[in-house]
Amino acid sequence: MLKDTKFHLIALLAVLVLLLAGCQAAATPTEEAATEPPAAETEDVTEAPMTEEPVATEEAAGDIVIALVPKNLGNPYFDTANNGAQEAAAELGIEVQYQGSSTADATEQIQLLNSLIAQEVDGLAISANDADALVPTGQDAMAQGIPVVTWDSAIAPEGRDVHINQATAEGIARVQIEMAHRLADGEGQIAILSATSTAPNQNEWIGFMEEILQEPDYQGLELVDTVYGDDEDEKSYNEALGLMTTYPDLEVIIAPTTVGIAASARAVQDQGRIGEVLVTGLGTPNQMREYVKSGAAPEFALWNPGDLGYLAVYTIYHMVQGDITGAPGDEFDAGKLGNYTILDDGTILLGAPTVFDADNIDDFDF
Amino acid sequence: MAATHSETRSARHSRRVSLRNILVRWELLLVVLITVVTLINIQQSPFFLKPVNLSRAARDFMELGIMMLPMTYIIIALATVDLSVASIMGMCASFMGLLFMNGVDIWIAVAAALALGVAAGAMNGFLVAHVKLPALVVTLATYAFYRGMAYAMLGDEAARGYPESFTYLGQGFIGDGRIIPFSLILFLALALIFGVVLHTTTFGRYLYAIGNNEQAARYSGVPVDRVKMILFVLSGFMSALAGLVLAARFGSTRPDIGLGLELTVITATVLGGISISGGTGTMIGAILSLLLIGLVRFGMGLMNLQGQVQDIVIGLLLIISVLLPSIGRMLSRRGALSNLNVSQVLQVTLFVIAMALFVAFFLWSRSLL
Amino acid sequence: MVIGKERTATSLGLMSILVRFREVGILFFTVLLIIVVSILSPVFLTAHNFRDILLNISILVIVGLAQMMVIITRGIDLSVGSMIGLVAMMVAxxxxxxxxxxxxxAxxxxxxxxxxxxxxxxxxIAWGKVPPIIATLGTLSIxxxxxxxxxxxxxxNSFEMPMGFRQLSKGTPLVIPNLILFAAAVAILVFLFLRYxxxxxxxxxxxxxxxxATVAGxxxxxxxxxxxxxxxxxxxxAGVLWASRFESAQTNTALGFELQTVAGPVVGGVxxxxxxxxxxxxxxxxxxxxxxxNALTIVKISPFWQLAVQGLLILLAVxxxxxxxxxxxTATKQGNR
Incomplete structure (x- = not known):
């Protein structure tokens, strides 16, 4: 029995070594930017953080640490946003930490945000996995004086200071209907392949699309179905196959999600139905280049996610510096993107989405 | 789940003899680990010891803890797991949200959701105890069915706007300090009840008896089927309760609430020394395991370790905590490595070479792009 | 359904009859479902749709067979989804x-x-004596x-992958898509392996x-x-075929696939x-x-109800x-007497 104790001790030591190794590796993953944790024991400054009213306080730019939180890690769309954010960070001389959960799940994201709030970062730029579930966490952060800016996917207004809109929901919906209208030559059956059935972005866009379809210009288009690929490649692919099987006369699939549009285009291509069924929606140029050229998805739209990350960092920077408070009407300068104003509903509009087609797609690389 | 293939009856018997010793040691191991992790956290992050941070981090793990309590019972008595817990959680939270959005009083909605949890657990229990289907099969099917019902209820809607009296369940604090979360007290109270029932009552003894030998327990008059039924009902009820706490913490419900939590619950329970082959384990172990996982996750979060690295560490912790003592026992039984025959040495060598090749390829192929 | 070494000739005959009958329940349920769906929708019973179903289950069959062998030894392999994801990523x-x-x-x-x-x-599991569910739950995360x-x-992404690699699963040199042939080949090999x-x-x-078994040497x-x-x-x-079929390798490839691979065998009476x-x-x-x-999509069940109906049907099937x-x-027992 003595032996058992001994081996438990060995187990213990091994786990200990493992944990220490984990600590050493703490800063290794992914980020080339500043490996120093926000507050090493030596820094006395951070011990007295400006929790009370940091918005009004000026900080030396070098000490500002902003956390950029995507829906999940390992997604090129968010990595592009991070590139833009790092560009802004370099221009401003501040630090941007790119921190995300492993899956796009609210529970995990809240745990992550809590550890960032605990570290007293100077600002949070979040793409929310759940608009409502993150409200209490956002409120906690704001109560501690940490500005909360959401981008890509919003937290409900009471849980954030400012949201950066990639485009108005109506504008995004309209550009997709316009593309579908062009591709279907004015009339025919169309279907929507969305992300998860709970995704707040997609549902808002789909709502607007349905309204826009009521307009006289688009009477020729008939929306026959809306299906959900859960932003999983496999499921989206199968759902696209299902659409083509169920509706033999289908002309256009609109996929307002980067995963869904690529999967749909591939499904069309695999089925040898290029030209009969056309795919459009929101996608990234790198991912869609092949399908634009093959004709499976002749045109699609998107904003530049890099600009989104860039603008988010500038917004928080100005809030931390006390230049703006996040109130409607506040104006600020966002480097290469020019001047922005916070709108009445507490959002900032990035700009109109870009339509990509065979003529311009090679000018973009993200 | 199948009992471990490798354990002989005599081994199991001898373990029961020294059960007390081993259990005490397992909990001791957890306590030491917790101490070590705490020290590392304190050393690595100046933010760790702030009460506000600890209290906020604690809230993130309470639903997990609540679901671990009945899972501990199920693993001890039935040597199997309930895969449907997170789905029941989602279904019941969605049901409450649906009722609330349709104007039903929040507390009536809460009661209805708990009742639905009981019903869901009763269906699992009925299929296991009376239709005699394996628990893993039943709960795998209801895992899909109950989660599906959550989507059917709320669709793409979120239920929101819960009154503060309800969100207190997940967000509130006891006292003025805003330090001790209500959900922590709720969990501790439940854990105390579950622990006392497990270790001091007849029902608790039944659980160990069934876990050690179901046939023998049956012959000695333990109402096995009724106990099984009770366990699944309990699991359904507690999952529903955890769902309510989570919905209160979120201040809203979406049908995907708690998706994938079942494997986390099982991992945490097993790490608490609750043997998956049934019959052993204590409630203290389960609670310590929850504390350990919480500290490890929160600590790694403070050190800005990515989520996936955290997953790797938890996975290693799980395997190593079972593997090393097991290897130790094996070595001590055989005396030394001297008994190994040639083919065994060859196998181990091949295995080591295969692993080395894999690691080499892992590093090399990634350097190409 | 013991196919041990010590079986006798008569019990072998009896067992094989039972084994042959064993799949009747599931077959009955499948046929019933096909009939119902065919009545509801004309596009269901077409060669094209049948091919789609087979394509969609090919990878599930390959991994399900692996899971079956593990389950037969009283184990379970929860790390299959992660193994598929890791191999798909590395090979891609x-x-x-x-x-x-x-x-x-490749x-x-x-x-x-x-x-x-x-x-x-x-x-x-075998040398370290760690229960399978714990070991593979750990490696699932790792x-x-x-x-x-x-x-x-x-x-x-698909545009980066060479055409030859994509054709590995999609090509149709033998009329039937390769992916289906791979699954069929694996099924036959596993059958021969287990039997002979x-x-x-x-x-x-x-x-x-x-x-x-230990006593028997x-x-x-x-x-x-x-x-x-x-x-x-x-x-x-399966990982290679997955990457080839879906023309992509992502960090969440095959995430959560493990429970499906348990469901397949379990529904199939393992x-x-x-x-x-x-x-x-x-x-x-x-x-x-x-x-x-496939049927849920074709019969146009609301997407919000699909998972619930799917779960209910699995439960019913079991x-x-x-x-x-x-x-x-009971019939066999009475026949024996």
Whole structure:
């Protein structure tokens, strides 16, 4: 029995070594930017953080640490946003930490945000996995004086200071209907392949699309179905196959999600139905280049996610510096993107989405 | 789940003899680990010891803890797991949200959701105890069915706007300090009840008896089927309760609430020394395991370790905590490595070479792009 | 359904009859479903749609067979989804780095990588005596974490993949798509392996009664080790085919697939307590799952109800199957008397 104790001790030591190794590796993953944790024991400054009213306080730019939180890690769309954010960070001389959960799940994201709030970062730029579930966490952060800016996917207004809109929901919906209208030559059956059935972005866009379809210009288009690929490649692919099987006369699939549009285009291509069924929606140029050229998805739209990350960092920077408070009407300068104003509903509009087609797609690389 | 293939009856018997010793040691191991992790956290992050941070981090793990309590019972008595817990959680939270959005009083909605949890657990229990289907099969099917019902209820809607009296369940604090979360007290109270029932009552003894030998327990008059039924009902009820706490913490419900939590619950329970082959384990172990996982996750979060690295560490912790003592026992039984025959040495060598090749390829192929 | 070494000639005859009958329940349920859906929708019973169903279940069949062998030995492999994801990612990067590589070599590479991952599972379980559910729950997290560490957030998208690699699963040199042929080949090989090799028969013996197997001179540890290596091999193969079929390798490839691969065999009548299970059962079980998924879309069940209906149908299938089995068993017993 003595032996058992001994081996438990060995187990213990091994786990200990493992944990220490984990600590050493703490800063290794992914980020080339500043490996120093926000507050090493030596820094006395951070011990007295400006929790009370940091918005009004000026900080030396070098000490500002902003956390950029995507829906999940390992997604090129968010990595592009991070590139833009790092560009802004370099221009401003501040630090941007790119921190995300492993899956796009609210529970995990809240745990992550809590550890960032605990570290007293100077600002949070979040793409929310759940608009409502993150409200209490956002409120906690704001109560501690940490500005909360959401981008890509919003937290409900009471849980954030400012949201950066990639485009108005109506504008995004309209550009997709316009593309579908062009591709279907004015009339025919169309279907929507969305992300998860709970995704707040997609549902808002789909709502607007349905309204826009009521307009006289688009009477020729008939929306026959809306299906959900859960932003999983496999499921989206199968759902696209299902659409083509169920509706033999289908002309256009609109996929307002980067995963869904690529999967749909591939499904069309695999089925040898290029030209009969056309795919459009929101996608990234790198991912869609092949399908634009093959004709499976002749045109699609998107904003530049890099600009989104860039603008988010500038917004928080100005809030931390006390230049703006996040109130409607506040104006600020966002480097290469020019001047922005916070709108009445507490959002900032990035700009109109870009339509990509065979003529311009090679000018973009993200 | 199948009992471990490798354990002989005599081994199991001898373990029961020294059960007390081993259990005490397992909990001791957890306590030491917790101490070590705490020290590392304190050393690595100046933010760790702030009460506000600890209290906020604690809230993130309470639903997990609540679901671990009945899972501990199920693993001890039935040597199997309930895969449907997170789905029941989602279904019941969605049901409450649906009722609330349709104007039903929040507390009536809460009661209805708990009742639905009981019903869901009763269906699992009925299929296991009376239709005699394996628990893993039943709960795998209801895992899909109950989660599906959550989507059917709320669709793409979120239920929101819960009154503060309800969100207190997940967000509130006891006292003025805003330090001790209500959900922590709720969990501790439940854990105390579950622990006392497990270790001091007849029902608790039944659980160990069934876990050690179901046939023998049956012959000695333990109402096995009724106990099984009770366990699944309990699991359904507690999952529903955890769902309510989570919905209160979120201040809203979406049908995907708690998706994938079942494997986390099982991992945490097993790490608490609750043997998956049934019959052993204590409630203290389960609670310590929850504390350990919480500290490890929160600590790694403070050190800005990515989520996936955290997953790797938890996975290693799980395997190593079972593997090393097991290897130790094996070595001590055989005396030394001297008994190994040639083919065994060859196998181990091949295995080591295969692993080395894999690691080499892992590093090399990634350097190409 | 013990197919042990010590079986007698008469019990063999009886058992084989029962084994042949074993899949009746699930077959009955599948046929019923097909009839109902065909009445509801004309597009269901077309060759094209049938091909889609087969394509969709091919990978599930391959991994389901691996899972079946593991379950027969009273184990479970929860790390299959992570193994598939890791192999898919590693092979995809390699293929992109060497676009001229023969796709069959990519397949072999995937099998080798899978074998290494599976042997780690096997070593922990067979030599380290860690219960399978714990070991593979651990490697589920570890392998998935490695996917992330390996990719560092980069995905491989379809435009990067060489055409030859994509054709590995999509090509139709023999009229039927390769992917379906791979699944069929694996099914036949596993069938032959289980029936005609000593190791294959040992798998059943170990699962039916480990003590008896040890007494009979079977090296239980070795059999168990081999089963997890096989699981790794088939997952490696599935990973390559997955990357080829979906023309992408992402950090969440095959995330959560493990429970589906348990559902296929379980619906197909594989005893979760070990000792029994057949190739044909797994194929039928997977086919039923695929048909359910396909039918739900075609019959235009609201997407919000699909998962619920799917879960309910699985539950029904399991209950109907067990009812029929029990009927059969009592009938056989009475016949014996």
């Amino acid at each position: 990067f390699t293929v992109v780095a060497f676009p001229g590589m023969n796709p069959l070599f 397949l072999l590479l995937g099998i080798a990588l899978g074998a290494a991952l599976g042997s780690l599972n096997g070593a922990i 392998y998935r974490g490695l996917v992330f560490l390996y990719s560092r957030g980069d995905w491989i 090799t000593q190791t294959g028969r040992d798998i059943y013996a170990v699962g039916s009664n480990p003590q008896a 079977i090296r239980v540890d070795q059999v168990i080790f081999i089963v997890y290596v096989i699981s790794g091999i088939l997952c490696g193969m 005893n979760i307590f070990g000792g029994s299970g057949t190739v044909i059962g797994v194929v039928l079980g997977s086919f039923l799952l695929g048909t359910i998924n 209950i109907v199957d067990s009812a029929i089995l029990r009927r059969l068993q």
